[in-house]
Amino acid sequence: MRISWLIGGPQGQGVDTSANLFGQAVAKAGYYIFGNREYYSNIKGRHSYFQTVLSDNPVHSVVSYADILVAFEPETVFQHFDEVRKVVIYDPSQASVSVPFVRSMEPEIAEEKSKLLENEGLRPTVNDAITYAVKRGAKAIGLDYDSIVVKVAEEVNVPRSVAERVKNVAAVGASLKVLGLPIDGLLEAVRNAFKNELFIRMNSLAAKLAYDQVPSVYDLKPLERKEPRVWMDGNTAVALGKLAGGLRFQSYYPITPAADESVYLEAVETIEMEVNALKKGGVIVVQTEDELAAINMASGAALTGARAATSTSGPGFSLMAEGIGWAGMNEVPVVITYYMRGAPSTGQPTRTGQADLKFALNVSHGEFPRIVIASGDHVEAFWDAIWALNLAERYQTPVIHLLEKAIANSYVVTEESNFRGEYVIDRGKLVRPETDYFPRFQVTEDGISPRVRLGDAGVFYSGDEHNEWGHITEASTNRRTMYEKRMRKLETADREIPEEKRVNVFGEGDYAVVTWGFTKGAILDVLDELQAMGVMAIQVRMFSPYPRNLMRKLLQGKKAIIALEGNYQAQGAEVMTEQTGVFPTHYVLKYNGRLITSDEVMEGVKRALKGERRVVLSAGQ
């Protein structure tokens, strides 16, 4: 069982709040959740929506339809009427509103949606959009929002203009009834969400009134939870992983969708530590003047021995290029958490994308070891944040941890135990010398030199080619020696890191889908169906050093190799070909800024296996 619930509304009018309240109520009833937020790059007024998929089994992605669509204003109806499958909750008093009156709607979308209705002989009104959904089997439920507002205004004794704000919570109340779930989880969530007693009363009443107004369509029962569950978005998962991994310094310049991670870390301030009878530590978070400062501050902090990172998105990463090169040249253990969004340039700041893989792999001029990992979901993001910090210190080189907006801004409800376990810390060759001076860049067999903290012994660093002491030298023999020493670290990493840890394999079969990043979740949610068709899935988790031997083995003899990615060029597959010599046979790609849904995975794979060499997906408003 899997139900997709979608609520929409103008940015700034409580869409997120209502989605959070809904999610909490459903989670308290014992259901697993995956929730995704889609919003414009704007302050107020544009259409944003939140999709919540609930299930009695763990869920990892969204779908391209809404079993239940919840609208409290016309634009949500116009944007999503063609996605509804089972129920649409709307405001009948707005039935006559037509598309041209919804000024916030972009002209391209208005035209597209009007045309869809016109093709069926319908007019572009709320009424006809509802008719469209009903004709396709959906049940329309008119919720009399106005009567609820009037009643709340009267009973709580507030002006109507204030009571208007309860519409979104009323919509959630109605949703719970439609699902057949009790209302108490919502009332509890309302009490936790609002500090002001007046708002608690207003919203609780609105929820109850709406709950009583609508019929039940589903008959979900509260489920028992065997162990504690947590609510985890991608930004928080990474932040917590970094803390577990010993991060003590983070610098950042505000950017969507990365900034929330740093803001979370800044709020943590003091950290409890299991040393010297609970000696308390602390993580320093510096909001910098730009991303140049962000990467270089993090590198500076790393030289002192603190575990350091920065967090950004494409435009910020572009600015960090030179600093990452310095870190490579000076063998600095620094982590760059990179949340990909719509690109190039400012692109689509609030939409997702997977088009920066090759940039991450090749960032900055010249050759130096870059370790690049990519997480596929929230749990992986947590553990990978720890892994990234360990890799950085073990191999003394920048580690780029790739994620997407699709993970950053989505959340899961899952078992807390997924985030518990042994948090391994590998500080590599960090030493405390007895001498006053220390040659920082000693040439070793594995390429990794003993590393000291600034302050423990005199050391030198330089972005110029340097000798073992860190002093500048242009001697050709030294150049070759040091160049090779640095590059050797990547070979060491390649030898030491088990390839099995760099790849996830799901199922088995004659056909393979090769993917990376967030798409893992969409695949997991349809894995049984894929398996029934003989399709297995391979998720690459580390692109540098690339798990080439295992990949060659996995891809050998496959009847089809389908590259499934959120970009135009199939960058992950290009790297695969470069590293293994194996070419994909088919491509299923998506680059409209929306995440690949689980039903799209099925659609794409089926079309590919029927012979379409290149399938381009396009779901999502």
Next chain:
Amino acid sequence: MQASEVKTHKPVWSDWCPGCGNFGILRAEELAIRELGLDPKSVVVVSGIGCSGKLPHFMNVPINGVHTLHGRALAFATGIKLANPKLKVIVNAGDGDALGIGMGHFVHAGRRNIDMVLIVHDNGVYALTKGQASPTLRKGIKTKSLPKPNVNEAVNPLAVAIASGYTFVARGYAYDVNHLKELMKRALNHRGMALIDVLQPCPTYNDVNTKEFYDKRVYKLEEQKDWDPVVRKPEEVQEKALKAIMKSFEWGERIPIGLFYQNTLEETYEDRIAKYIENYFDYPPALQEIEKDGKSTTLMDKLLKTRRI
């Protein structure tokens, strides 16, 4: 030769031009560190790119040297200092480095008021690329490499520093090593962000602002009877800052050097951090024992429980 066999460090032979003002700055810096009795191991000299960038490699005092990127020395230094406030951090940057490509960091370092010293090697030219005009070269001046007289007005580093929040602002002269050394000692003893803009002839590319040019113009503020640049009460901040800015515009037949402005009342960025993070000064990020027997010492239980639903 295996580096590990080498017991002592040898400074690198300096490849600055004979007569370069950098020698005076280097000498003053070494003397200031020695005379203050600083533990060289805890001194970190950070530099950017340009002739000044090589300074840490040439030092005869056993310090740490971090030779960074063009314009970014302050950013690296900030990370170093905040991660370990026990370290003494001195930044050396050229005028192009600090006030051209790195001007953003120059301004924001003032806003933070971190306890560091920035020494600007101010010679009016980009010498390492053969003498293009730097941000401190005055408009209409034509140094020998310029095809045309300089078309840009000069930036006033002292005024920008004061307006940005630096709490110690001074100007030195590379050929008066003793005076410069004393300024550096005061800057190193100052708690907060300090700037010393050092007038420094470039014998190779700046044939206008030469040693002769400066020798007959510079005079010491300390020798002026009525000059008192130190803020002693909060209500004096504006008045002293404005006076210092006025003074910083004096340029012509007479050029003042010395301390323009000092405010010891303003809290440092480190003080601001310590308000939120207990033990910050005693147990800073760099020194925290994050690992024990290969495992994390950070306790995650409470943090994870806050995410429970």
